[in-house]
Amino acid sequence: LPIHLACARKSKAAYFIVRQILDLFEQQVLETDANGFMPIHLALKEGNVSQAELLLSHHAHQQSTSTDGAGDTLLHFACRSGSMDAVRVAIAAGCDDANKQNAVGRTALHEVAYLGDANLLKLMFKLHANANVHDKDDKTPVHIAAERGFTSIVEQLIDKFGGSIRARTKDGSTLLHIAACSGHTSTALAFLKRGVPLFMPNKKGALGLHSAAAAGFNEVVQMLIARGTNVDIRTRDNYTALHVAVQSGKASVVETLLGYGADIHVRGGALGQTALHIAASLSGPEARECAMMLLKSGGQPDVPQEDGETCLHLAARNGNKEIMR
Known part of the structure; x- marks a missing residue:
């Protein structure tokens, strides 16, 4: 409805449109749009304090106790807008329960x-x-x-x-x-x-x-x-921070961990992978950079995983020529 559009806009013209609509069709203050928003929800969401105050001069109780389809109260909307004035309007209208949860459990x-x-x-x-x-x-x-x-x-x-x-x-x-x-x-x-x-x-x-x-x-x-x-502390699957940094392609973190003496020979996961095995199984410049650092720090490309595959096998499959040299 036009009233919803006007309430979502910040301008004097929008305010006067809302006022004119309410003069003619007061009941529209309680109408919801396709998303379940009442005009007051949209006004507070955008921090439109003047529109919100105007809306609340009609059927205030029904608006102040309303929620949208996601369970958001007037206080949720007002807080989300970041406007102190909007929050004060919501509170003045009686919507002052800061612990009321919406559909996803969030409070104001x-x-x-x-x-x-x-x-x-x-x-x-x-x-x-x-x-x-x-x-x-x-x-x-x-x-x-x-x-x-x-x-x-x-x-x-x-x-x-x-x-x-x-x-x-x-x-x-x-x-x-x-x-x-x-x-x-x-x-x-x-x-x-x-x-x-x-x-x-x-x-x-x-x-x-x-x-x-x-x-x-x-x-x-x-x-x-x-x-x-401890730089080599392990997860339940025996992965170190070095393993996960390589898996995520975070070369700068790999360099930092190596600088702190991270053990490049630790085996993690069901396949017993070293950090170099992980690097070899990935593609892209970050993975290659990680692999080169590991090789220069003593990584062994010919050591097999539990399934018998070495870093060379993994690199060949992924086209990592630098590791294969």
Whole structure:
């Protein structure tokens, strides 16, 4: 409907269109579009405060208690917009439950944590927002802020809101895993200082070091090793950080790990692969760069896997001529 289009636009003209529509067809304030959005949802989503206030002057209670098809409340929409004024409008309308979860389990605090907005965070504290609510991926607002690298927000969620440092996601990842695989060194350090275990594995037996290596974050890798993680620590399948860095084609991390004395002869997985076997089985310039570093560091191309294939066999199949020389 035209009212939905006008509510999604930021302009004086759009405001007057909304006002004219409401003068003629007041009931349209409660109409939903094909996506399940009421006009108020779209206005708050875009941070259109004037339109939102105008809409709420009609059937306020029905709007303030409404949700869209995804279970988002007015407070979800307002927080997602990042507009403090929009959030205040939602609260003034009576939508002030910061712990109400939408269809995927996220609260208004999850949305604020994603934005990293310190002022909105203060407002969430006044609304008694719970930092330990898990969404359907088992992520709390602390996890969300950690993924985004918002160290200050993370610290406040833990220190002020009482967010748990032991919360883990569905795959068993700790907050350190989350920060490490997202490349946020300062956030990872903040977790370590607050007692998040350095050596706690996820369900695959991987530590933060493996997560950082797989994602290619050198600075995090260096920090975790400096903090005491053994460079050759292994996952449940016997893979080291060197294995996973090679598998992901992260040549700079491979170089870093080799510089810290990573053992290139460790065998991992059901096939008993060395890091060089993995490099030989991949294609592309990153894989070749990893392979050359491993060869120059003493990698043995003629050592067989459990199935009898050597690096030379794997390289020949993948056209890695440099390894075959």
